[in-house]
Amino acid sequence: MTAVAISGVTKVFNPGRPDEVLALSDVDLTVADGEFVSLIGPSGCGKSTLLRLIADLIAPTTGTVTVAGTTAAQARRDQAYGIAFQQAGLFEWRTVRRNVELPLELRGAGRAERRAKAEEMLELVGLSEFAGHYPGQLSGGMQQRVAIARALAVQPPLLLMDEPFGALDEMTRERLQAELLAVCAATGTSTVFVTHSISEAVFLSDRVVVMSARPGRITAAIDVKLPSRDEAGRQAPAYFDKITEVRKALRG
Amino acid sequence: MRRVVPPVVVGVLALVLWELTVTLGRVAPFILPAPSAIGAQILEQRGNIVDAALASGANALTGLIGGTLLAILAALAASRFRLLGEVSVPFAAVLNALPIIALAPILNNMFESTSSVPRRLVTGIVVFFPVFLNLLRGLREVDPVHQELMRTYAAGGWTFARKVRLPGALPHLFTGLRQASSLAVIAAVVAEYFGGLQDGLGARITSAAAFTAYPRAWAFVAGACLLGLSFYLVTLLLERLAMPWRTRLIS
Amino acid sequence: MRRFLAVLAGLLTGAAAWEGYKAVGNPDGTVLFGVRVLPRADDLSMPHLWTIAERLGAPELTGGRPVWRVVVDACLFTLGITTAGFVAGALIGLALAVAMQRFRVVERGLLPYVIISQTVPLVALAPLIAGWGGVLMPPWATVAVIAAYLAFFPVAVGMLRGLQSPSAAGVELMRSYAAGWWRTLVTLRLPAALPYLFPALRLAGAAAVVGAVVGEISTGTRGGIGRLLIEYAREATSDPAKVYTAMLGAALLGLLVAGAVSLLELPLMRHRRHVEVATL
Numbered sequence: 097m098t099a100v101a102i103s104g105v106t107k108v109f110n111p112g113r114p115d116e117v118l119a120l121s122d123v124d125l126t127v128a129d130g131e132f133v134s135l136i137g138p139s140g141c142g143k144s145t146l147l148r149l150i151a152d153l154i155a156p157t158t159g160t161v162t163v164a165g166t167t168a169a170q171a172r173r174d175q176a177y178g179i180a181f182q183q184a185g186l187f188e189w190r191t192v193r194r195n196v197e198l199p200l201e202l203r204g205a206g207r208a209e210r211r212a213k214a215e216e217m218l219e220l221v222g223l224s225e226f227a228g229h230y231p232g233q234l235s236g237g238m239q240q241r242v243a244i245a246r247a248l249a250v251q252p253p254l255l256l257m258d259e260p261f262g263a264l265d266e267m268t269r270e271r272l273q274a275e276l277l278a279v280c281a282a283t284g285t286s287t288v289f290v291t292h293s294i295s296e297a298v299f300l301s302d303r304v305v306v307m308s309a310r311p312g313r314i315t316a317a318i319d320v321k322l323p324s325r326d327e328a329g330r331q332a333p334a335y336f337d338k339i340t341e342v343r344k345a346l347r348g
Numbered sequence: 349m350r351r352v353v354p355p356v357v358v359g360v361l362a363l364v365l366w367e368l369t370v371t372l373g374r375v376a377p378f379i380l381p382a383p384s385a386i387g388a389q390i391l392e393q394r395g396n397i398v399d400a401a402l403a404s405g406a407n408a409l410t411g412l413i414g415g416t417l418l419a420i421l422a423a424l425a426a427s428r429f430r431l432l433g434e435v436s437v438p439f440a441a442v443l444n445a446l447p448i449i450a451l452a453p454i455l456n457n458m459f460e461s462t463s464s465v466p467r468r469l470v471t472g473i474v475v476f477f478p479v480f481l482n483l484l485r486g487l488r489e490v491d492p493v494h495q496e497l498m499r500t501y502a503a504g505g506w507t508f509a510r511k512v513r514l515p516g517a518l519p520h521l522f523t524g525l526r527q528a529s530s531l532a533v534i535a536a537v538v539a540e541y542f543g544g545l546q547d548g549l550g551a552r553i554t555s556a557a558a559f560t561a562y563p564r565a566w567a568f569v570a571g572a573c574l575l576g577l578s579f580y581l582v583t584l585l586l587e588r589l590a591m592p593w594r595t596r597l598i599s
Numbered sequence: 600m601r602r603f604l605a606v607l608a609g610l611l612t613g614a615a616a617w618e619g620y621k622a623v624g625n626p627d628g629t630v631l632f633g634v635r636v637l638p639r640a641d642d643l644s645m646p647h648l649w650t651i652a653e654r655l656g657a658p659e660l661t662g663g664r665p666v667w668r669v670v671v672d673a674c675l676f677t678l679g680i681t682t683a684g685f686v687a688g689a690l691i692g693l694a695l696a697v698a699m700q701r702f703r704v705v706e707r708g709l710l711p712y713v714i715i716s717q718t719v720p721l722v723a724l725a726p727l728i729a730g731w732g733g734v735l736m737p738p739w740a741t742v743a744v745i746a747a748y749l750a751f752f753p754v755a756v757g758m759l760r761g762l763q764s765p766s767a768a769g770v771e772l773m774r775s776y777a778a779g780w781w782r783t784l785v786t787l788r789l790p791a792a793l794p795y796l797f798p799a800l801r802l803a804g805a806a807a808v809v810g811a812v813v814g815e816i817s818t819g820t821r822g823g824i825g826r827l828l829i830e831y832a833r834e835a836t837s838d839p840a841k842v843y844t845a846m847l848g849a850a851l852l853g854l855l856v857a858g859a860v861s862l863l864e865l866p867l868m869r870h871r872r873h874v875e876v877a878t879l
Contacts, residue, residue, distance in 0.1 A: 185493030354707035378730035439609030446853035453832030458638035576719035
């Protein structure tokens with residue numbers, strides 16, 4: 097089964113008005129189960145729009161979006177995906193644990209179950225000891241880890257991420273990339289990851305989807321098969337070859 | 349230490365300077381009584397000050413609670429119904445710029461001038477505006493990330509209001525309440541200058557001034573200041589209790 | 600335009616509520632548990648709106664000037680006092696804010712008092728300033744003093760916030776240009792403070808109006824709208840509509856001052872972001 101299937105999708109903002117924009121033009125994309133796909137491209141190429149279409153935060157003008165075998169709208173109602181944004185978007189009035197519990201709460205899960213699940217997710221991102229803290233007391237990187245734990249809390253088959261590490265410094269970013277890969281491997285989650293960093297896309301992904309702007313469309317899809325995804329992987333010649341390939345695709 | 353010492357030094361210096369100016373400069377008490385004279389009056393009149401402060405405090409508290417409750421209901425309604433919000437905000441902003449305290453003599457007419465109702469009503473009306481305007485702003489301002497997130501959770505309108513909108517507006521509610529708590533005391537005290545029942549601090553200040561007992565009048569002003577300060581501090585305390593995630597209160 | 604329509608709609612709703620209550624309310628008010636919770640609806644306590652309008656046109660006393668002339672004159676008198684107090688208070692507030700920004704020790708020593716003074720009813724001092732009239736200054740000036748000290752606090756606090764608002768990067772940039780404190784103040788801090796200054800000035804304007812009205816009442820200064828309010832309130836049993844004309848005058852004064860402050864802001868605040876300033 098495929099995690100995400102997008103076919104013939106076009107998105108027009110403000111149709112029929114002077115400020116009409118063709119944000120996405122005739123996009124096809126499939127993400128297989130357990131696959132990690134990055135979307136990369138210049139600003140305005142519609143990569144965030146594409147992610148929001150999968151999340152059913154906006155509706156396509158034409159074409160169909162299928163998530164986990166059903167419509168995107170149904171998938172959203174089923175909480176079939178977890179999502180994380182560039183801003184952690186934590187609720188400052190909830191403790192870290194209660195932030196992670198939120199999606200479970202809205203699903204109607206019982207107190208004990210919520211708590212157990214939240215503890216498990218915080219363990220996964222290495223923040224168990226901060227469960228009782230408020231977000232305001234955490235650093236930016238820690239907040240983003242809480243946001244990832246929250247996205248994973250309902251154990252969704254699909255993870256959607258919109259530049260989640262964009263606001264972090266390089267060291268924190270590399271550590272979180274490694275953590276994210278470990279989490280995805282442990283849970284078997286499929287991931288769609290929007291980024292504007294070539295190295296990040298190459299390091300994380302099974303496939304890097306390159307997009308171009310005006311109108312936003314997919315120009316290339318590059319399969320990445322790194323020998324390993326760790327420190328050694330970051331120094332492997334294959335890694336640099338792929339970076340060059342993506343860079344060329346972005347320019348071409 | 350660095351935060352406490354300078355204000356204390358300034359306070360003590362100001363008091364000493366004040367005392368010296370008045371005694372050495374032979375300033376007449378009707379212009380400025382000496383702090384020592386005021387202090388003596390505070391001790392002598394402490395019973396009267398407490399009684400008058402309790403009367404004014406009760407008026408301020410009733411008006412504060414009534415006005416706040418009404419403002420909360422009004423803000424909820426105005427955030428729920430778009431048209432109401434669009435109309436009420438500019439209107440409230442204009443009314444807020446008017447000297448609302450001038451309503452006191454009219455309210456004395458409409459109700460008995462021998463009851464506490466007019467003063468409490470003035471206080472309630474004065475309190476209403478800052479709470480309403482601040483809370484409504486808070487209810488309207490929702491982090492777009494939170495909005496998208498709740499949409500991905502397929503959360504309905506009521507869930508959204510309960511989990512996001514209301515807790516998110518709490519800081520704004522308290523911003524309004526902080527202003528309102530001080531305004532309540534000011535309105536309750538000053539409303540008595542406009543007539544009506546005369547059992548509070550405002551009446552004590554005017555009657556002492558009328559008898560040219562200026563140190564005594566200043567003593568009642570000091571009582572009014574203490575009352576205002578205690579209202580403000582209680583509000584700060586409530587704020588800390590209601591929002592444990594905020595570590596810094598006054599930025 | 601929308602603001603104007605909104606205010607108009609609010610006024611019409613208010614007028615409808617007033618006349619509606621007069622039509623259905625108990626003329627003697629509603630008493631619950633010995634407390635009158637709803638006002639008397641008789642013509643003595645709540646005159647018809649058209650009675651108030653007629654009263655504005657009728658002479659103040661038999662054969663005297665029409666009431667509206669008296670009210671407008673009183674408004675202008677108080678407007679003068681308010682302006683004097685507002686300008687003095689705003690200038691002192693500005694100077695204090697600059698001093699607090701320049702010297703940390705001044706800020707540490709004074710700011711707590713400035714903040715505390717906003718939480719306490721200092722306007723209660725008004726009857727005590729009355730003694731200055733005729734001795735230290737003319738009586739009208741005592742009212743201006745009261746208006747000034749109510750106006751000064753919001754300006755001092757708001758302006759300090761504004762002067763401290765430039766980012767560290769901006770300050771460091773000025774340092775790299777070897778600009779001194781004065782140049783930094785003029786080219787960076789003052790422009791950056793404008794969005795903070797104007798909300799503070801609006802608060803100060805409203806506070807100055809309250810100060811002037813309360814000040815006139817407690818100092819017994821004649822000729823202004825505050826005094827008129829009290830005089831007319833005393834005649835309420837025989838001439839109930841009169842006090843409402845004075846109240847309208849007070850409202851007019853508030854509008855005039857708020858409008859004037861907004862006009863001040865218009866040319867300077869174009870293309871600028873607006874910030875919310877809470878002075879407490």
